[in-house]
Amino acid sequence: MAFEIDILITYADADNQPAESGNGWVTDFKRFLELMLQQVLGEKPKMLLKSEHDSITGGDVKKIGILIPILSPSFIASGECLDTLEEFLKAAKSDFPRVFKVLKKPITFEEQPTKLRELIGFDLYNMDLDTGRIEDYKDFFSTEAEQNFWMKMVDLAYEIHESLISLEQKSKRADVKPLFSRRSIYLAETGHDLTIQRNIIKRELQRHGYKVLPDHTLPQNVNELKKVIKKEVEESSLSIHLIGNSYGEIPEGSDKSIVDIQNQIASEKSSLLKDKSAFSRLIWISPHLNHASEKQIAFIESIKRDMASTEGAEILQTPLEDFKNIVREELIEVGIDKKLNRHTEEAVQNGKVKVYMLYDKLDEKDVEPIKKFIAKSGFAVLEPSFEGGLLTLRQHHITNLRNFDAAIIYQGGVNDQWVRMKLLDLLKAPGFGRRKPVKGKAIISKKEEKLDISSYKSHNIMVIDGSKKDSLDSLKVFLEELK
The missing domain is CATH 3.40.50.10140 (Toll/interleukin-1 receptor homology (TIR) domain)
Incomplete structure (x- = not known):
């Protein structure tokens, strides 16, 4: 009526x-x-x-x-x-x-x-x-x-x-x-410094038909709070977390903030899912943390380094306007599947096993002989892009993450942290809608000091010493195993 x-x-x-x-x-x-x-x-x-x-x-x-x-x-x-x-x-x-x-x-x-x-x-x-x-x-x-x-x-x-x-x-x-219910998104509560920005994102999501959770005031008691957050995260296919200078409100009976607890619960959901494409996470960290407390800095560092808290997540430390554009591109204007269709067709048209060669622009010349060797061995080589704006580069990277069969990370002039971030990208690839298993992962490192990837030992990553003359022989063994 x-x-x-x-x-x-x-x-x-x-x-x-x-x-x-x-x-x-x-x-x-x-x-x-x-x-x-x-x-x-x-x-x-x-x-x-x-x-x-x-x-x-x-x-x-x-x-x-x-x-x-x-x-x-x-x-x-x-x-x-x-x-x-x-x-x-x-x-x-x-x-x-x-x-x-x-x-x-x-x-x-x-x-x-x-x-x-x-x-x-x-x-x-x-x-x-x-x-x-x-x-x-x-x-x-x-x-x-x-x-x-x-x-x-x-x-x-x-x-x-x-x-x-x-x-x-x-x-x-x-x-x-x-016939279907609207897709729900968990837009995590933020510290006081990002309340207005959260509301702007919330309004835009609502305008385009998404149900945004939480849609009520969260309980003040930590036990009740966790129950409510778990229920609403379970209903959602995506969670968005905005991390700024403020650690956020700490509920009764807890020493962790609501911001921290929400991230932890979303991470737990990601780690338990067999189909990683069923739930993904976007975490934005402010590039300007001049006024952040020691506790907040420690929380941010734990997000970056802790595999458990970042599983199935994409972490972006960019200007907030760029992050909003990413949300808009991915969820609102076109949808990532539609946006990447053309690239997907290009990636699969030759029918070869696809090897994604991840490297930084400063190592571009050093990587050329390796790419040629892979191509001569009968594989299609997927490469990063270094031209265009943030959205273009990111879309190209996500396309490759969805479509590669095997991946090789090259470490020449870059540090160990860069390598770990690329490894993390490979491990969270299912969150971008990937539907097939990864055939193999390798790292070619020219650094004299041995790369420590002990925290990734369960992920079957082959490490090749790129400083040795027989490094291509080791690469050949890796490629043969793919066949």
Whole structure:
């Protein structure tokens, strides 16, 4: 059934007293939200204000799609406001949110109505960081409001947009089971420094039809928290983690942050999956860590070096805009499968066993004789690309990771860390949709000091001493085994 009222905003009278502009805060909030929703929905929604003393009946409640309670100390103290909320919650049983809590004043978790605590809140007050003083945004169109208030309002508008679409679909297809469910993505909670950036990515994913989890406030107790995260990561086919300067909030009963715990749980899922293409992870690490604490630096280093925490993951330490472009390319605009079709056809057309030769540009000349030797031995040689932008280079690399049969990493002028990162790329190749086993992996190293790959001993990697004259003989043995 279609609702007579799309959105009802309920509030305490004290929060809508006329200001200098002539309107009360709630009235201006409704007008501003109406404008934003009109842009997002393409049409003006049916919105209504309800003060604490306006009466509402059970029958009227069923005609409302979404409720926005304006939370404040006055709202919490008002029996009428709480009754309206309770009446709506009774009628609005749903598997997606139909209540969006807006905080006009700070309200602690414990002070909030029990059924609203787990919902994500939209804080629409201004806090002076120097004095700690809380103020309303008096002018919704001021520069200050544009920088802080508008971003939260845009978030709210997109969340409401999602819910209204779901309500409309449910109304039209009440008796029809959907043929497929939307793909879920776990967009991990971040430290305070990346909250806005996370919300931008979240909105873009939602606009393109993805269900983004978590879609509620996470529990504060570590045991409950882990249960919820595990459940939602299990529902997802991808997790995205943004790591910045802030280590993040530490829940009760834990010495690890929520950011850390989410990464650990996503890693555990990756390690247990036989089909690595069923779940993948994107981890972005800020290239600017000047203000990171020692604990955060240690956490970041552990992500980079710990095989367990990076299994099935792609780690990128690039400018955030580049990372957003990668997310957009991979999940939104084209989808990685469609993007790589042309390259896939080129890679398999000759029917030969394909050897991916991984090397750095500074070793390009040294690698030439090795590539010729491999080609003369009857193999197709896949190579890295060094021309083009970040997205082009990455797509080329992923194409090769999906299609190689065997891989050889060449170490000439590069350090051991570079080699380990390339090994990690090979091991996480299934996360990019690879469907066939790897026939062989080898490293050709010209370094005098022996390369330590003891942590990879279970992965059957052949190490060839590239400084010896008979190194090509060792390479020949490796190639023969591929046949």
